Amino acid sequence: MCGIVGLFLKDKSLEPQLGDLLTKMLVTMTDRGPDSAGIAIYGRESNGKTKMTVQSDTPDEDFAGLDKALAKALGGDVAVEVSSTHAILTLPAGKTADARATLAEISPSIRVMSRGDSLEIYKEVGLPENVAERFKIDQMSGSHGIGHTRMATESAVTTMGAHPFNTGDDQCLVHNGSLSNHNSLRRKLRRAGVHIETENDTEVGAAYLTWQMQNGATLGEALESSLDDLDGFFTFVVGTKDGFGVVRDPIACKPAVMAETDQYVAFGSEYRALVDLPRIEDARVWEPEPATVYFWSHDTAPTTSEKAA
Amino acid sequence: MQTIDLTQVGLRETNKTLHAQSGDTNQTAWEIVNPRGSHAIACGLDAPIEVIVKGSTGYYCGGMNQQATVNIHGSAGPGTGENIMSGKIVIEGDASQYLGATGHGGLIVVKGNASSRCGISMKGVNIVVQGNIGHMSAFMGQSGNLVVCGDAGDALGDSCYEARFFVRGSVKSLGADCEKKEMREEHLVLLQGLLDEAGIDADPSEFTRYGSARTLYNFDVDNAGAY
Numbered sequence: 001m002c003g004i005v006g007l008f009l010k011d012k013s014l015e016p017q018l019g020d021l022l023t024k025m026l027v028t029m030t031d032r033g034p035d036s037a038g039i040a041i042y043g044r045e046s047n048g049k050t051k052m053t054v055q056s057d058t059p060d061e062d063f064a065g066l067d068k069a070l071a072k073a074l075g076g077d078v079a080v081e082v083s084s085t086h087a088i089l090t091l092p093a094g095k096t097a098d099a100r101a102t103l104a105e106i107s108p109s110i111r112v113m114s115r116g117d118s119l120e121i122y123k124e125v126g127l128p129e130n131v132a133e134r135f136k137i138d139q140m141s142g143s144h145g146i147g148h149t150r151m152a153t154e155s156a157v158t159t160m161g162a163h164p165f166n167t168g169d170d171q172c173l174v175h176n177g178s179l180s181n182h183n184s185l186r187r188k189l190r191r192a193g194v195h196i197e198t199e200n201d202t203e204v205g206a207a208y209l210t211w212q213m214q215n216g217a218t219l220g221e222a223l224e225s226s227l228d229d230l231d232g233f234f235t236f237v238v239g240t241k242d243g244f245g246v247v248r249d250p251i252a253c254k255p256a257v258m259a260e261t262d263q264y265v266a267f268g269s270e271y272r273a274l275v276d277l278p279r280i281e282d283a284r285v286w287e288p289e290p291a292t293v294y295f296w297s298h299d300t301a302p303t304t305s306e307k308a309a
Numbered sequence: 310m311q312t313i314d315l316t317q318v319g320l321r322e323t324n325k326t327l328h329a330q331s332g333d334t335n336q337t338a339w340e341i342v343n344p345r346g347s348h349a350i351a352c353g354l355d356a357p358i359e360v361i362v363k364g365s366t367g368y369y370c371g372g373m374n375q376q377a378t379v380n381i382h383g384s385a386g387p388g389t390g391e392n393i394m395s396g397k398i399v400i401e402g403d404a405s406q407y408l409g410a411t412g413h414g415g416l417i418v419v420k421g422n423a424s425s426r427c428g429i430s431m432k433g434v435n436i437v438v439q440g441n442i443g444h445m446s447a448f449m450g451q452s453g454n455l456v457v458c459g460d461a462g463d464a465l466g467d468s469c470y471e472a473r474f475f476v477r478g479s480v481k482s483l484g485a486d487c488e489k490k491e492m493r494e495e496h497l498v499l500l501q502g503l504l505d506e507a508g509i510d511a512d513p514s515e516f517t518r519y520g521s522a523r524t525l526y527n528f529d530v531d532n533a534g535a536y
Contacts, residue, residue, distance in 0.1 A: 270346060
């Protein structure tokens with residue numbers, strides 16, 4: 001089943017409430033996905049530096065002294081901000097690949113959740129309420145964010161199987177549905193040199209988008225080609241540095257509701273997830289069309305492009 | 310008018326109260342406030358009562374309805390009016406996917422748009438949509454009428470039996486074994502009756518009728534090689 005929520009703020013005065021609003025939306029979707037939960041939040045610009053979110057099952061051991069070890073290896077200041085099992089690393093710009101290599105060497109039990117200038121991803125196994133509480137998501141501010149509650153069907157309930165998945169710098173993906181050609185596509189992508197960590201179907205979807213974009217596609221084009229190349233059920237919500245996008249497969253079995261006011265654009269697997277948003281009773285509420293890529297961005301006007309099924 | 314605040318009373322108690330109403334109840338007018346998109350509101354009713362839901366609903370509102378009238382003052386989630394037997398459901402906003410699925414009788418009216426699989430496997434229900442409907446609507450529809458004042462999406466009436474479809478606007482594509490049909494006097498009369506009952510002002514002569522070409526009904530020995 002799974003639940004997805006997303007909130008994109010147009011009104012800057014709501015930014016301090018982003019984490020609180022998203023947490024309420026996420027917790028409402030608990031009965032669609034009680035296994036694990038995650039949230040991707042865009043805020044806190046790193047001012048010319050790059051951020052990485054990392055995770056460890058043994059944070060006390062792994063994160064102690066990590067700032068000094070990384071600073072030494074990378075040459076430059078490194079800040080480490082620990083939040084439960086996660087830590088946000090602030091690195092010199094352009095050092096994420098080096099940092100990843102260094103981490104694999106000095107502390108192989110650390111897993112990379114995300115990288116980018118403003119993106120942070122927090123995800124763990126457990127009830128959405130407990131996951132949100134663990135990372136104090138409700139106290140976070142930001143311009144937009146997406147969240148996911150997982151009911152696993154295709155692979156194990158693990159931290160790395162939870163959503164969102166990081167697809168590239170400041171990009172992430174959440175998924176409701178199941179991909180049926182993920183094994184063959186994983187083999188194809190691995191042959192093309194794409195790193196895929198788990199046996200999870202959504203990670204393959206995320207890797208597919210990353211691979212398309214590495215080969216020159218825009219995110220919108222990558223989403224459109226996913227309609228041809230991915231087999232199965234999916235509603236995807238993707239986050240980027242300045243906006244978020246939605247696409248549903250042509251059959252569109254997986255539910256989706258959107259709401260828009262002059263203050264925000266919101267996505268929910270069900271209307272229930274949206275009921276606590278400010279002035280929701282005045283919002284334009286609609287169901288996104290199948291096989292159609294929707295996009296909202298802080299930089300440009302909203303777009304919709306329909307792909308023939 | 311009896312008012313139930315769903316957030317105070319809870320779903321089970323609310324539905325239990327409505328189920329307790331019999332055919333000769335004096336409490337025929339009910340209002341449910343704060344639905345907040347909850348699932349299964351006013352499901353399984355079987356009495357001649359009228360229930361107004363003041364807001365949007367989640368999955369299966371008015372499912373299995375008999376006799377009752379359910380008015381949704383908002384939009385309705387997936388599977389609204391699923392397996393409706395009789396009575397009436399009126400949705401002031403939009404309806405999500407598989408509206409009135411497998412419905413055996415009664416009437417469902419949508420003032421906005423209905424999404425995909427509207428009237429899937431309909432078995433006698435009448436559905437009148439003032440706006441548009443989505444893809445795969447009335448898939449395997451067996452009987453009843455689906456009236457669409459706007460446009461229909463892809464694969465309308467795929468593998469249908471004897472359900473009738475009246476569409477005023479365009480049809481993106483017809484499903485397997487569904488074809489355009491002649492609009493005879495009896496159909497104009499039937500359609501006018503349905504529009505009147507739904508309270509929608511539209512001219513029946515502007516509609517096109519679609520239905521089964523009846524080529525999938527029986528096994529055809531010429532197709533044996535295809536299996």
